[in-house]
Amino acid sequence: QVQLKESGPGLVQPSQTLSLTCTVSGFSLMDYSVHWVRQPPGKGLEWMGRMKYDGDTYYNSALKSRLSISRDTSKSQVFLKMNSLQTEDTAIYYCTRGGELDWYFDFWGPGTMVTVSS
Amino acid sequence: DIQMTQSPASLSASLGETVTIECRASEDIYNGLAWYQQKPGKSPQLLIYNANSLHTGVPSRFSGSGSGTQYSLKINSLQSEDVASYFCQQYYDYPPYTFGAGTKLELK
Numbered sequence: 001q002v003q004l005k006e007s008g009p010g011l012v013q014p015s016q017t018l019s020l021t022c023t024v025s026g027f028s029l030m031d032y033s034v035h036w037v038r039q040p041p042g043k044g045l046e047w048m049g050r051m052k053y054d055g056d057t058y059y060n061s062a063l064k065s066r067l068s069i070s071r072d073t074s075k076s077q078v079f080l081k082m083n084s085l086q087t088e089d090t091a092i093y094y095c096t097r098g099g100e101l102d103w104y105f106d107f108w109g110p111g112t113m114v115t116v117s118s
Numbered sequence: 119d120i121q122m123t124q125s126p127a128s129l130s131a132s133l134g135e136t137v138t139i140e141c142r143a144s145e146d147i148y149n150g151l152a153w154y155q156q157k158p159g160k161s162p163q164l165l166i167y168n169a170n171s172l173h174t175g176v177p178s179r180f181s182g183s184g185s186g187t188q189y190s191l192k193i194n195s196l197q198s199e200d201v202a203s204y205f206c207q208q209y210y211d212y213p214p215y216t217f218g219a220g221t222k223l224e225l226k
Contacts, residue, residue: 035215044205044217044218044219045162045217045220046217047212047216050213058213060213061213061214062214094161094162096161100167103150103152103209104167105154105164105207106164106167106173107164108162108163110160
């Protein structure tokens with residue numbers, strides 16, 4: 001069955017770089033896009049960016065200067081790197097699969113909590 | 119960017135009641151709308167896509183409707199397992215995909 005799982009450090013110091021991995025199973029990264037969405041504690045959802053099935057990337061313009069998404073198809077993994085972290089980047093980070101025509105998100109990982117603090 | 123405005127922000131309802139949550143887009147999104155349910159401590163789950171199509175496995179008491187800039191999610195015969203936050207998301211004009219701020223549904 002389709003599964004996604006995020007992994008990474010729970011704590012990052014201010015101004016440092018966040019590195020997260022999304023490991024997927026049950027589908028191919030060459031057939032479906034994977035997106036990153038984050039949610040600050042008690043708040044709403046923010047789309048961050050996507051790794052398209054053809055290897056192309058799209059980023060939220062609000063984060064574009066700090067964000068990079070890449071993949072390793074042989075390992076079924078998608079990577080997120082975001083630099084210059086600040087306390088407002090504290091959030092649950094989700095990876096999610098793009099559904100039909102990459103319009104909506106049909107499967108989600110459980111999420112990983114990232115706290116930015118010294 | 120298209121802004122999504124959800125209402126109400128919170129809602130209290132009784133078991134068996136019918137509940138409606140609204141979502142308004144800042145411009146016409148031509149039914150490019152999805153609804154998600156997020157239970158406490160869990161990740162969001164897709165309920166509805168294309169404004170009114172039920173995702174696989176979602177109970178038929180959930181339904182979506184609307185057009186243009188105005189959309190709604192209806193839950194018939196509210197069950198205890200429906201206690202959650204609900205989010206709308208537009209995908210007519212992206213990037214970025216944008217979400218509503220959410221509606222928190224509690225039992226009365």
